[in-house]
Every structure is written in structure tokens, then in C-alpha cells.
Amino acid sequence: MTSHPEHDSWRDEVAAYALDALPEEERSALESHLEGCDECRAYLRWLRPAEAAVATSVEQIKPPRRLRRAVLANAREAGGEAPRTSRPRPRWFLTRPIAAAAIVVAIAAALVGGYALRRSGPSTETLSAQTTAAAPRGLEAHLVREDDSGTLELSGLPLPGRGRVYEAWVRRGEEISPSTVFVPNRAGAAAVALPDELANADEVMVTREPAGGSATPTTAPMLHVPFPQS
Amino acid sequence: MITKMHRRMKLSGVADEELMLLVARRDHGAFEALYDRHGAAAYSLAHRVLGDRQRAEDAVQETFLSIWRARSSYDPGRGSVRNWLLGALRNRAIDAIRHEAARPAPARGVDPAEVLAARPSDADTDATVIDRETSRTLRGVLGGLPPEQSRVIELAYFGGFTHTEIADMLGAPVGTVKGRMRLGLEKIRAALAEVQS
Numbered sequence: 001m002t003s004h005p006e007h008d009s010w011r012d013e014v015a016a017y018a019l020d021a022l023p024e025e026e027r028s029a030l031e032s033h034l035e036g037c038d039e040c041r042a043y044l045r046w047l048r049p050a051e052a053a054v055a056t057s058v059e060q061i062k063p064p065r066r067l068r069r070a071v072l073a074n075a076r077e078a079g080g081e082a083p084r085t086s087r088p089r090p091r092w093f094l095t096r097p098i099a100a101a102a103i104v105v106a107i108a109a110a111l112v113g114g115y116a117l118r119r120s121g122p123s124t125e126t127l128s129a130q131t132t133a134a135a136p137r138g139l140e141a142h143l144v145r146e147d148d149s150g151t152l153e154l155s156g157l158p159l160p161g162r163g164r165v166y167e168a169w170v171r172r173g174e175e176i177s178p179s180t181v182f183v184p185n186r187a188g189a190a191a192v193a194l195p196d197e198l199a200n201a202d203e204v205m206v207t208r209e210p211a212g213g214s215a216t217p218t219t220a221p222m223l224h225v226p227f228p229q230s
Numbered sequence: 231m232i233t234k235m236h237r238r239m240k241l242s243g244v245a246d247e248e249l250m251l252l253v254a255r256r257d258h259g260a261f262e263a264l265y266d267r268h269g270a271a272a273y274s275l276a277h278r279v280l281g282d283r284q285r286a287e288d289a290v291q292e293t294f295l296s297i298w299r300a301r302s303s304y305d306p307g308r309g310s311v312r313n314w315l316l317g318a319l320r321n322r323a324i325d326a327i328r329h330e331a332a333r334p335a336p337a338r339g340v341d342p343a344e345v346l347a348a349r350p351s352d353a354d355t356d357a358t359v360i361d362r363e364t365s366r367t368l369r370g371v372l373g374g375l376p377p378e379q380s381r382v383i384e385l386a387y388f389g390g391f392t393h394t395e396i397a398d399m400l401g402a403p404v405g406t407v408k409g410r411m412r413l414g415l416e417k418i419r420a421a422l423a424e425v426q427s
Contacts, residue, residue: 012405020324021386021393050418052313054277055320057368063273066420067287071265072258075298076289079256153281161402165381175426181381183399185389189281189328194371211400212377 004046007021007183014040017055018047077218123128123147127225129154134224138188143225148199152192152206152225155183160208167209169217170201179204181213201227240423246311250304253297261298269294270311272319274365279388289326293319324390371421379414382407 013030016022034041061083090161093094119139129152152168160166160183168179179197184190194204205221233374241249249267252260272293293315304314328426372380385396393411397404 004239012408012412014385015370015415016393016408017356017417019383019386019398019411020321020390021411023394047415048309048313049422050415052369053368053389053422054383055313055316055417056271057365057372058274058278058388059369060270060274060362062276062339062363063270063290064283066286067273068265068269070287070291071269072262073295074295075258075261078295078299079258097239103317124374151277153283155281159399162399172236181377183385185279185281185327186391187330189327191278191281193278 005044007037010037010040011043014044015047018044018051022188042225049083057148059195061151066221080135111161114167127227129223131223132221134220139222141223141225143194143204145198149194150194150198150204152190152204153197153206154184154190155204157190159183159186159190163211166190167207167212167213168194168222169205169207170194170197171203171205172201176217177206178213178215198227202229205225247304257296260292261381264297264311265269265294268315271312272316275316276323277317279320279390280327285326286323289319289323293322296322320387324335326392367425371418371425374421375414375417379384379410379417382410383414 010030010033013022013026014034017027017030034044096115124144124146127143127145129143131139131141136156136158138227139154141152141154144151144153157166165181165183169180170177170179176195179194180192182190182192204225204227205217206223207217207219207221209218241259244252244260244263246264246267248297249264253264268379269290272290276289277283280289297315297316304311310334372383375383381400382393382396385399386393391399393401393405393407396402397407400407
């Protein structure tokens with residue numbers, strides 16, 4: 001993709017626009033420019049697949065069954081047809097003995113193991129994090145583990161501050177390996193993918209680090225997610 | 231039942247763009263096929279942006295309902311149906327977090343009924359497998375960027391931050407942040423051309 005020099009100054013704006021990162025005033029100015037500039041419109045079209053690649057790069061997780069039911073039922077209701085798909089059951093609604101038995105097993109496992117263990121599939125478990133004195137007030141987290149991969153879900157996490165990030169670590173015995181560097185969204189939530197990293201791990205930890213991350217932790221962990229040892 | 235299965239098989243061969251035309255005519259089967267093709271990718275993206283499974287479900291429901299009600303019209307100018315749909319979902323999720331005060335989430339308790347209802351679908355379709363392979367390839371592309379470029383892209387796209395907010399967060403000039411976004415996107419674009427060739 002080549003361009004006239006006078007358009008170079010717009011290209012940074014177009015790239016930020018493609019990522020929806022322009023403040024309102026700059027966005028309006030760029031959209032006015034785009035209306036009359038074939039070259040910048042072509043550059044935006046050329047960049048769009050890159051933006052889409054960012055969207056598709058996230059760790060793929062299976063949606064719950066109830067989501068499909070709800071999406072289709074919503075359409076039927078909106079379309080004026082009688083719902084042919086049953087509505088999602090209320091959370092307390094349980095009749096099948098097998099479901100009740102599964103709950104007993106899940107609760108027993110949580111009590112015996114000392115973990116808030118939630119079974120959500122044949123190879124998926126949810127492990128609660130233990131926060132430390134270094135944790136910001138209101139921080140909550142859990143890790144959804146699926147075989148050797150996992151997703152750490154955090155809420156109540158403030159922005160790490162200028163020039164700082166959060167970093168996830170995987171500990172195996174004495175060895176602590178750096179994993180993902182992240183910051184929460186502006187609502188204080190984050191979903192941190194830990195792909196193919198959890199084999200033989202003892203726990204996952206999170207610390208606050210300088211921007212770019214560190215090779216070894218430089219601050220005390222704010223949370224631990226210990227794994228049950230088989 | 232046979233008729234429904236037969237129709238589902240017929241729709242499986244229909245291109246996304248044609249599917250959208252059928253959805254615009256209130257075809258429930260086409261809408262179902264649209265969800266089956268793109269629901270998992272939409273849910274995965276919503277979860278990445280919102281950091282919470284329940285909120286991700288809400289965002290997916292709202293996005294698909296908006297499509298059904300024709301409040302979100304497919305724009306071929308945004309590329310494929312999937313890219314358009316994911317863009318609409320991402321914007322909805324970012325709007326939600328931009329309007330939400332940073333407050334702690336309500337306490338999470340263990341609700342066994344909720345856990346059981348939230349079990350993932352059994353159907354590990356070919357589409358899901360392809361999605362996982364594609365997403366792994368694309369993660370590799372993003373992972374190949376210099377960290378300062380991938381960081382600003384992730385903060386903007388998944389975090390919903392503007393370039394000025396990112397500059398403040400990283401302690402870098404605004405022009406540098408925008409330049410990193412551009413360089414990063416251009417490298418991804420070039421890498422996509424190589425992957426597809």
C-alpha cells in the first residue's frame with residue numbers, strides 16, 4: 001500500500017480510527033476527511049482485515065447451551081411467533097436426578113479440596129483465587145481451567161497506573177514463569193488467556209509490573225490460584 | 231422433524247451474505263444458522279472484552295436480537311458477515327464498559343444450578359475447530375508484533391481506551407501511540423497476506 005506524502009499524516013488517524021481509539025472530536029474530523037478522500041478510504045478498507053484479525057485472535061471458548069436457546073427464543077418472541085424453544089430455566093430450577101447428583105459431587109469436591117470448585121464440563125473446572133494483602137480492595141478473581149489452558153477472570157481491578165501493567169505468572173515448584181501481561185478494561189474487569197501453560201503447574205499468580213512486563217516478579221503477588229494436586 | 235433437518239442441511243451450504251438476506255426476511259432457520267456459525271466467536275470476543283461470562287452472554291443476546299430486529303444492518307463495506315458481526319458486538323461491549331463506573335462486581339457465590347446451566351455446548355462442530363485453529367494462527371501473528379505495538383492495539387480494541395488515555399497510561403507521547411497502532415495494524419495486514427497466499 002503506497003500513498004502520497006500529504007496523506008501520511010492522516011494514516012495514523014485512520015489506524016486509530018480502525019481500532020475505535022479516536023476521541024470524539026478527532027473521529028468527527030477524520031470522518032469528514034474520509035468523505036472526500038478516496039485514498040484514505042482505500043487505506044481504511046485495506047486495514048479492516050487487520051482489525052478483524054484482532055477480534056478473531058481471542059482464545060475461542062464454547063458458549064453455554066442456554067445462550068443458544070435464549071438467542072433463538074428472543075428472535076421468536078420479537079418476531080411474534082410462539083417460542084418453540086424453551087426459555088432458559090431459572091437458576092434454581094432443577095428436576096433431573098442426574099443434575100442433582102452432579103451438584104452433590106461438586107459441593108463435596110469443594111468441601112474436601114478446600115476450593116470453590118465448579119464443574120462446568122467434563123474437563124473444565126473453575127478455581128477461586130486467594131487475594132493477598134497486596135490486592136486492591138474489591139478484587140475478585142477465578143480461573144476457568146480447561147485441560148492445560150485457562151482463563152483468569154478478574155473484577156474490581158483498578159488501572160495499574162502510569163507506566164505499569166499487571167502480569168500473570170505460572171509457578172511449578174521453585175520455578176516461576178512469566179505468562180500474560182494485561183491491564184483491565186475501564187470497568188475494572190479482565191479476562192486473561194493462559195493458553196497451553198498449565199501442565200504440572202502448582203499455581204497462577206498476578207503481580208503489578210513495569211510496562212512491558214518483567215522476567216521475574218518484582219512485586220508481591222496480589223493473588224494466587226492454587227491448583228488441587230492429584 | 232425431517233423437514234427441519236433437511237432445511238438445516240440446505241442452509242449449511244448457503245453463503246453468509248445470502249443468509250443475511252434470509253434473516254432480513256425474518257427467516258428463523260437462517261437466523262439459527264447464523265448463530266451456529268458465529269455465536270461461539272461472538273461469545274469468545276465478548277468474554278475477552280467484558281471479562282465476565284454472564285455479561286458476555288448478555289452482549290451476544292443483545293447483538294443477535296439487534297440483528298434480528300434489523301436495527302443492525304449488514305454493511306458489506308465492513309468486510310465479511312463475521313467481521314461485521316464481531317465489530318458490532320465489540321462496539322456494544324465497549325459501549326457497556328465505557329458507560330459503567332469502575333466498581334467492584336457483586337460477590338461471586340457458587341450457584342450449582344447456574345454452573346450446570348452454564349456447561350458448554352456438547353457440539354464441537356467443524357466450525358468451532360476451524361475457529362480455534364484460525365484464532366491460534368492469528369494469535370501467533372499478534373504475538374509476532376513488537377510488544378509496544380501489540381500492547382496499544384489490545385488496549386484500544388479490547389480495553390476501549392482512546393489513544394490519549396493509552397498515552398497517559400503508558401507514559402508515551404500521543405503521536406507515538408498512534409504511530410504504534412498504525413505500524414502494528416500494517417504488520418498484521420501484511421502477515422495476513424502471507425498467511426492467505
